[in-house]
Amino acid sequence: MKASFFQYNRAKLAEKLGGGLIVATAYNGMQRQNDMAFGFTQEANFWYLTGIEEPDWKLIVDGTSHKAWLVLPDVSEEHRLFDGVLDEKVAKQLSGVDGVITHDEAQAKMRQLAKKHSVVHTVSQPEYAAHFSFHQNPAQHQLHQELERIFSAVQLCNKELASLRAIKQTEEIVAIEKAVKLTMQAFSNVKQAMPSYAHEYEIEADMSHYFKFEAAAEHAYDPIIAAGHNACTLHYTANSAKLKSGDMVLLDVGARVDGYAADISRTYAKGKASARAQSIHATLESAHRDIVSYLQPGLDVSEYMTKVNDRMMQALKEVNLIKHDDNEALRKYFPHAIGHGLGIDVHDSLGAPRYFKPGMVMTVEPGIYIPDEKLGFRIEDDILITESGVRNLSKGLSTAL
Numbered sequence: 001m002k003a004s005f006f007q008y009n010r011a012k013l014a015e016k017l018g019g020g021l022i023v024a025t026a027y028n029g030m031q032r033q034n035d036m037a038f039g040f041t042q043e044a045n046f047w048y049l050t051g052i053e054e055p056d057w058k059l060i061v062d063g064t065s066h067k068a069w070l071v072l073p074d075v076s077e078e079h080r081l082f083d084g085v086l087d088e089k090v091a092k093q094l095s096g097v098d099g100v101i102t103h104d105e106a107q108a109k110m111r112q113l114a115k116k117h118s119v120v121h122t123v124s125q126p127e128y129a130a131h132f133s134f135h136q137n138p139a140q141h142q143l144h145q146e147l148e149r150i151f152s153a154v155q156l157c158n159k160e161l162a163s164l165r166a167i168k169q170t171e172e173i174v175a176i177e178k179a180v181k182l183t184m185q186a187f188s189n190v191k192q193a194m195p196s197y198a199h200e201y202e203i204e205a206d207m208s209h210y211f212k213f214e215a216a217a218e219h220a221y222d223p224i225i226a227a228g229h230n231a232c233t234l235h236y237t238a239n240s241a242k243l244k245s246g247d248m249v250l251l252d253v254g255a256r257v258d259g260y261a262a263d264i265s266r267t268y269a270k271g272k273a274s275a276r277a278q279s280i281h282a283t284l285e286s287a288h289r290d291i292v293s294y295l296q297p298g299l300d301v302s303e304y305m306t307k308v309n310d311r312m313m314q315a316l317k318e319v320n321l322i323k324h325d326d327n328e329a330l331r332k333y334f335p336h337a338i339g340h341g342l343g344i345d346v347h348d349s350l351g352a353p354r355y356f357k358p359g360m361v362m363t364v365e366p367g368i369y370i371p372d373e374k375l376g377f378r379i380e381d382d383i384l385i386t387e388s389g390v391r392n393l394s395k396g397l398s399t400a401l
């Protein structure tokens, strides 16, 4: 991405906030073991505003004077020697800010800005994050507390950022298309090679190898390669089981390219699929096709949800899982959402819109999971809402078993 992209994003956010002041932080690096850190993934909003992929940087945007500064991480000489630190000049070029300042200079600048701005805007994790089964990165919370000591009011601008990020710009769509294309090719490769695989992890290894070898790309999220009953564990990532002939193998994999994620699912047969498996899969394929066809610009989101529920209910009837409409059974056999926004985060916020708008990119991923029959199916495509309809970015990848 060019610096102009990040400059534009900062300007649009400042405009939405009526020329206010914004202070945001990168994630902190996190301990993996003893003196080693985990591989680093940047906080998506911070990346969207700066392009900086390193931990511990901060950003100050004065929407009134239209100026922005990056704040260097406060690191020891030893850390600098072992890990290196992004050069100031490079950081300035990447992000297009007006200056790069030290931690102490930033403190002075914020005190000075506090005279002009009584309110400061920052980004912090939404409340639902409390339900996660892991610790949150502490950087945003720490910054929030620091800002409370300097400014009379701290307000979150998560919503404004989410609605900006929900409408993808041309260069973002290009990046998503690249990620999708790379991921589609990895899927077709492993589909061809299905007869040669004996374990889930062999499929994962081939996909990882392809991403890295072709495009120096990583997975956008932990890949799911789930055979048989494993497919009913929605976030199964062990990928360690043996494949048996006749297994349905659910693959949910996406590469990240130029900062943007793909997120695709297919279900492939190891050996010959049973008649039952074939019929459920065919039913799901048809439901998936219909649901994609519902999407269009201006469609009411709640109307879409109703249509999706009706269509999935019909699918469950077709495969004799239910006889009559039954919401509880629908939640049992199709327990996850029909989709989500897709972008820098693999689960990108769409900004809680009432209507689908051109520029939104989202997944459509109906699934049917029957633990009693050791069967799980999901078909997931990545869809762009356009001015006139939709473009299925992963349409070129066959949905066949």
Ligand SMILES: [Mn+2]
Pocket: 263, 340, 363, 365, 380
């Ligand atoms: Mn998904």
